[in-house]
Amino acid sequence: MKNVREFLFQPKLNQTIVSLEESATLAINQIASERRSAGESIVHFGFGESPFPIAEDIQVALRDSAGRKQYLPTKGLPALCAQFVQYYNALYQTSLLEEQIFIGPGSKQLIFNVLFLLEGSVIIPAPSWVSYLPQATILNKKVITPQTTAESKYKLTANQLDQICEEYADEQLTLIINSPNNPTGSVYTQSELIALTDVCREHAVVLISDEIYALFDFNDNFASPAEFYPEGTIVSSGLSKGFSAGGYRLGVMGLPKHMTVLANALSTLISETYSCVAAPVQYAALAAYLPSKKQQRYVTLCMELHRHAADYLYKRFTAVGLTCIQPEGAFYLFPDFSPYRSKLLGNNIDGAEQLCARLLEVHGVAALPGSAFYMPEHSLTVRIASVDYNGATALEALISSQELDDKFTHEYMPNLVLGADRIELFVQSL
Ligand SMILES: Cc1ncc(COP(=O)(O)O)c(C=O)c1O
Numbered sequence: 001m002k003n004v005r006e007f008l009f010q011p012k013l014n015q016t017i018v019s020l021e022e023s024a025t026l027a028i029n030q031i032a033s034e035r036r037s038a039g040e041s042i043v044h045f046g047f048g049e050s051p052f053p054i055a056e057d058i059q060v061a062l063r064d065s066a067g068r069k070q071y072l073p074t075k076g077l078p079a080l081c082a083q084f085v086q087y088y089n090a091l092y093q094t095s096l097l098e099e100q101i102f103i104g105p106g107s108k109q110l111i112f113n114v115l116f117l118l119e120g121s122v123i124i125p126a127p128s129w130v131s132y133l134p135q136a137t138i139l140n141k142k143v144i145t146p147q148t149t150a151e152s153k154y155k156l157t158a159n160q161l162d163q164i165c166e167e168y169a170d171e172q173l174t175l176i177i178n179s180p181n182n183p184t185g186s187v188y189t190q191s192e193l194i195a196l197t198d199v200c201r202e203h204a205v206v207l208i209s210d211e212i213y214a215l216f217d218f219n220d221n222f223a224s225p226a227e228f229y230p231e232g233t234i235v236s237s238g239l240s241k242g243f244s245a246g247g248y249r250l251g252v253m254g255l256p257k258h259m260t261v262l263a264n265a266l267s268t269l270i271s272e273t274y275s276c277v278a279a280p281v282q283y284a285a286l287a288a289y290l291p292s293k294k295q296q297r298y299v300t301l302c303m304e305l306h307r308h309a310a311d312y313l314y315k316r317f318t319a320v321g322l323t324c325i326q327p328e329g330a331f332y333l334f335p336d337f338s339p340y341r342s343k344l345l346g347n348n349i350d351g352a353e354q355l356c357a358r359l360l361e362v363h364g365v366a367a368l369p370g371s372a373f374y375m376p377e378h379s380l381t382v383r384i385a386s387v388d389y390n391g392a393t394a395l396e397a398l399i400s401s402q403e404l405d406d407k408f409t410h411e412y413m414p415n416l417v418l419g420a421d422r423i424e425l426f427v428q429s430l
Pocket of ligand 1: 048105106107108109129178182210212237238239240246249250251
């Protein structure tokens with residue numbers, strides 16, 4: 001009798017969350033890993049995790065801090081906030097203030113927290129990173145997803161933003177942009193940012209600038225909108241990509257100087273939820289944001305490998321007739337299989353979900369459909385993460401001054417070659 005009662009007891013749950021699916025990136029990672037463990041040859045273009053080992057200095061700092069057991073201030077370790085501000089303001093033309101910095105368990109959580117605190121609708125350009133929309137949904141927010149085009153390299157234009165602001169003139173709006181971009185690899189230029197932030201200023205739009213990939217900017221083009229719109233830009237950053245430390249769970253957020261009410265509310269929210277980020281991790285992060293030559297070199301070498309991988313795949317994809325914008329940063333490509341639309345239709349594929357299912361089932365290539373990034377159902381865009389290689393050996397080879405050429409790709413990034421070969425065979429077989 002007791003067991004039956006235990007079995008029947010299902011608490012009532014928040015249906016908004018129950019109806020959400022697991023994050024698409026984590027789900028594809030699970031499938032690809034399971035199939036790999038079962039011995040199948042899978043090229044994993046699905047998951048965007050930095051492949052490099054964490055720099056030795058950061059690892060040493062973490063080990064040395066294992067005894068740090070105190071709770072830290074909700075906003076973060078003061079020395080880390082100060083060091084981040086110094087590091088960031090020296091790189092970009094910005095004037096973030098130490099008092100307005102927050103350290104959180106990943107930038108994902110910090111973005112969620114500010115979305116929670118901000119009133120009004122959220123503008124999330126399509127395509128955008130998979131988690132923004134579910135976060136807004138969890139918070140019962142209205143979401144506006146303007147469709148961008150390949151012509152603008154999938155970047156939101158000032159005109160598009162202006163139209164939305166006119167339409168929603170009565171409410172506060174929050175815009176999230178991400179540059180360098182996941183899933184497209186695009187980087188907003190200075191003039192694009194100036195035009196966008198002019199519109200933001202005119203309509204008092206709160207701008208969340210997700211800069212988690214800022215250190216992987218291939219053409220030295222990255223600028224922060226906080227340079228042009230300091231009063232309304234919330235900067236979001238962290239250790240996960242530039243320092244290859246996703247699992248450390250350390251994100252950084254910089255609020256505008258005068259948004260003190262938001263800062264106080266964020267502090268209260270943190271104090272009543274996770275309290276603070278693990279102390280040893282915060283001490284380790286001090287080593288990341290030290291403006292040392294060693295750290296700079298590490299980031300530059302990782303960036304060069306990302307650029308090389310992106311250039312290789314870009315060449316291969318365009319050579320077989322896929323439409324693709326050339327990545328300018330991060331570690332993703334966003335090829336469009338539209339040139340093969342009628343042939344794909346002939347093979348019962350009329351959207352990227354079916355396309356990705358076929359690529360995985362028949363060709364052993366895991367990739368994510370554009371629809372996971374809010375592209376329309378029939379779009380044939382696919383997100384490719386270009387990090388399926390052994391980062392440690394690739395980094396060592398580059399340090400021992402191996403040339404970054406095709407030979408390097410074949411030797412140190414063989415799965416990128418294999419994946420491109422399989423995609424080529426697939427389109428040729430249509
Ligand atoms: C665009 C974008 N923003 C934020 C994040 C989350 O980063 P974090 O590890 O700091 O939570 C990711 C991770 O994949 C991302 O791609």
